[in-house]
Every structure is written in C-alpha cells, then in structure tokens.
Amino acid sequence: LKLTVSNSCTKVGPAWYRSLVAKLMAIRRVPPTLPTALKARCLVRALRRFSSNDLFLPTDQFAQRHLGPLPADVQEMCKVIGVKDLNELMEKAIPATVRRDQPMDLPDGELGEAGSLALLKDMLSKNVVAKNFIGMGYHGSHVPGPILRNLLENPGWYTAYTPYQAEISQGRLESLVNYQTLVCELTGMEVANASLLDEGTAAAEAMAMIARAVNSKAKNQFFISDSVHPQSIDCIKTRAEYFGMELVIGDHTTTDFASMDKLCGALVQYPDTRGRFNKFEGIADALHKNKAYFIVAADPLSLVLAKPPSEIGADVVVGSMQRFGVPMWFGGPSAAYLATSKKQVRRMPGRLIGESLDRLGKPAYRLTLQTREQHIRLDKATSNVCTAQVLLANMAGMYAVYHRKDGLQKIAQRVHGLAQLFASEAQKAGLCVSSTAAFFDTVTIETPKAKAVAQALEQQKMNVRVLDDKTLAASFDETHLEGDIKSLVGALKAAGAGSTASNLAITVDGKLPADF
Secondary structure: OHHHHHOOOOOOOOHHHHHHHHHHHHHOOOOOOOOHHHHHHHHHHHHHHHHOOHHHOOOOOOOOOOOOOOHHHHHHHHHHHOOOOHHHHHHHHOOOOOOOOOOOOOOOOOOHHHHHHHHHHHHHOOOOOOEEEOEOOEOOOOOOHHHHHHHHOOHHHHOOOOOOOHHHOHHHHHHHHHHHHHHHHHHOOOEEOOOEOOHHHHHHHHHHHHHHHOOOOOOOEEEEEOOOOHHHHHHHHHHHHHHOOEEEEEOOOOOOHHHOOOEEEEEEEEOOOOOEOOOOHHHHHHHHHOOOEEEEEEOHHHHOOOOOHHHHOOOEEEEEOOOOOOOOEOOEOOOEEEEEOHHHOOOOOOOOEEEEEOOOOOEEEEEOOHHHEHHHHHHHOOEOHHHOOHHHHHHHHHHHHHHHHHHHHHHHHHHHHHHHHHHHHHHHOOOEEOOOOOEOOEEEEEOOOHHHHHHHHHOOOEEEEEEEOOEEEEEOOOOOOHHHHHHHHHHHHHOOOOOOOOOOOOOOOOOOOOOO
16 A cells, blocks of 8 residues: 555556555545555555445444435535535635645544444543632532533523524523623623623623724723733734724733823723732723723622622623533633623623513513624624523523522632632641732732642642742632642642741631722
C-alpha cells in the first residue's frame, strides 16, 4: 500500500488493484497532499471494511439508520451547483488557511453504537475530576431530582423550542414568566428577558443596548471596571471592535466619571471578580449627570442576601443563572439574564414572554414585542429567539420554585458561611487573608508564591484561582462541605502559602455586612 500511494495509484499492481485503491481513496476522501504513511493507514481501514465478514459486524451501526442523501442524490446536487464532487465543494467553500488537510484519527465506523459509547466512556474516565474553588461565575450546584428527571431529561422540554406556536407551549412559556419574575425580584428592576447565552455576551448586549439609547457618535466610549470577570471583558472587547466603541478599562474607584462626557455607560461587577462588595452610588450619580448608563453584572445567589442593584443606581443588570440548579458541565452552557427599566424594553435583547388573552378570552402566554425578532428586522434585530438557552432558563426558574424564598436564603447563607469559615480557619493557620469584611463566596489569600502553591494543590486534585503572582482566590458553592474547608486550608499551609497572617476577627454567621 505504501508503494502504491507513493506512486499516485497508477504505476503499481494490476489494473483492478489500481482501480480499487483509487476508489478507496475517493471513499475515504484521502487528500492527495497527505503523507504516504497516513494515506496507507486510511486505505488499510477501508480495505478492512471491504474484506470483513458482514455476519460478525455490530448490528447497531449508525450508518444504517442515518437518513442522509444517497450517492446518486449527492452526485445530482453537485451537478446542479457546478462542482465535480463533495471534495471540490469543500475546497471552494472553506478557505485553505482553515481547511484540515489530514483525516481525523477516528474509529473505522464498525464499532456500533454500544461500542462507541464504551470507547467514549473509557476516554472520559481519563479526565481528572478535581474539587473546584475557582469561581469566576462558574459554580457547582445540585440539580434537584424532579428538575433533573422532568426537565433536563425530558424531550418535551429539551427538544426544539416552538415559541411561535404558543398553543402548544403554554407550560414552557409560563415557566419562562416565572424566570423573568425571579430575575426582576432579585435585581429590583422592572423587566427582564428570558434569556441570553452567558454572562459575557449579556454584558456585551447591554453595551449595545445603551449605545442604541444614546447618540453613539457623540458618546462612543464605554468604561469597564478592571474588577469585572476577565472572560466578560474579553467578550466585550470583541463586540466593541465591530461596534465602533472605544473601551476604557480601569479602576472604578479612582476614575473621574464626571469629567468623561463621551462615556455612554460603565460596567462593574457586584460582587467583583475578587469577591468584594463595593459601594457604587457615587458612580451611578456621576454617570447619570452625564446622561450615561450604569450597568451592573451581578451574581444572582448573592442578590438573595444583598441589596438589589436597583438600589445602587443600576440602569441595566446582567449575570449568569448557572448556579441556580444548572450543572457546571465543562464551562457551559448556562442561561444568562438581562434586566432593565420598561422604557428600554424595545431596545432590549433576547426573548420576552408576556400574558395575553386567547380567542376565548382566557389568559394565555405568548412571545411579546416580536417585531424585535431576527426574522422580521433582519440585521437590525435585537433578538434571536433560537439562541437563548430556554431549557436552562426554565431549569433556573424551577430551581427557585423548588427551593422557595426561604430555601434560597438558606443556600446563600450557607455558601457565605463556608467562605467566612474558610477565611477564619485560614487566618488561624497562619495564612494572610485579604478578604476580611465585605465578601460573599470568594476569599483571597496573599502569598509570595501563588503559582507554585496553586500547582501544588493541583497535585492534590484541588483547583484554586491565581489572581496574580502574589494572590490566590478560593470560591465556594452549595456543593462544598465543611470537610472541604479543612482540606483546602491544610493543603495551602502544606504548600507553603503561609505569610504574615491578618489579625481581624471573622464572624461565621452567614450574614453580610449591614452596608450591603
């Protein structure tokens, strides 16, 4: 085979052999630029398929059930669009700079469904499942059993969402109204959507929304606090570049907002990426005097205990609802929210559910303000209902229904109490705790060798966040236990994270400071 492919399938062996190899190369879509050894490997797999005894092949192969086009259909479609075959179509459609010129190293397709699942489970078993204390808007959560069985694993909820057919979607629409109501009560805002992709894109959408509300030619600057989660900052940078918006990223505590007359708005985090609560009333007043907007990215679980952003002057509030009963998965997906005032409702991105009357005069739920939708406004749309994480929004809403207000308060108090306990035990162990007062679930530790300590903890299957060369952060959620606190403190001390210990007493009571 190596000899054959090195001679382009034309100079070795009898005619039937050359013809067979050529057909196999076409079937496997082997690029002519592929190295000889890899070409031979692809052809060996194809030869096995031709020579194996069909009697002993798995009976649950996917290809038999795949309702794809027949070879004759593919040939006819290629003829109509003016290409010789699918390879030529791919060459014309996909730029050479991004086109893969090597076949993927995949099984030969004869494993069957059960064999493929077994192979995938074996591959997944090699992942290291560690105890996470990273935070940054991603937290462990317990999915209540009824929500797991009846929503997440129920095709009636997780299959294609049909909001334009309200007559068959009343249950899901009512659940989304619950979600919108939950967000409004947590944030103190007048109206909320249901929902958006994630916190970073929700913040970018908020920037775009306020740009539509002001004269963006005269006010083309947008401020981002450097204490906002870094992934949100990166997302906004990308959107701002194509939106023609100049970003100003800095310390919100030292920025003179009153003198920034080209500012259309500012974004802060509450609590911030280091876990701290800050007072923002002065910032909101300065922005409003310049007719700019104040955007707050808020953790919804912290809002169960803390003052709502509406009381600190927020015009728009965004955030992720992931920790409301949605698994962390591998970093997503999870629903985000955006809440604002009613006067911004027509500029608002995302799906909005409202209550109307059906033909019999009875209350019924439906999508409202559909003129914002992409299929109507095309490139000027502010909403595309298909990409808004409806299943996960419904899970978050049902999580609140399941636990009720008192249950959510207990979860939030417990999470805050775990953070307080960690800060207290860390101080007793001789660690320098810089978070001593206004924090919720994240505590920072000062150490001269932060990266080395984090690497040492990784070896013990514990993940903490490295903020900089001298600062670590540990974040807590409802899945953590008291034993996790002791293990983490002990691991930090053993790794040499000790420094000049702070002496402030930390009360472990699950209560936030009165100012917040």
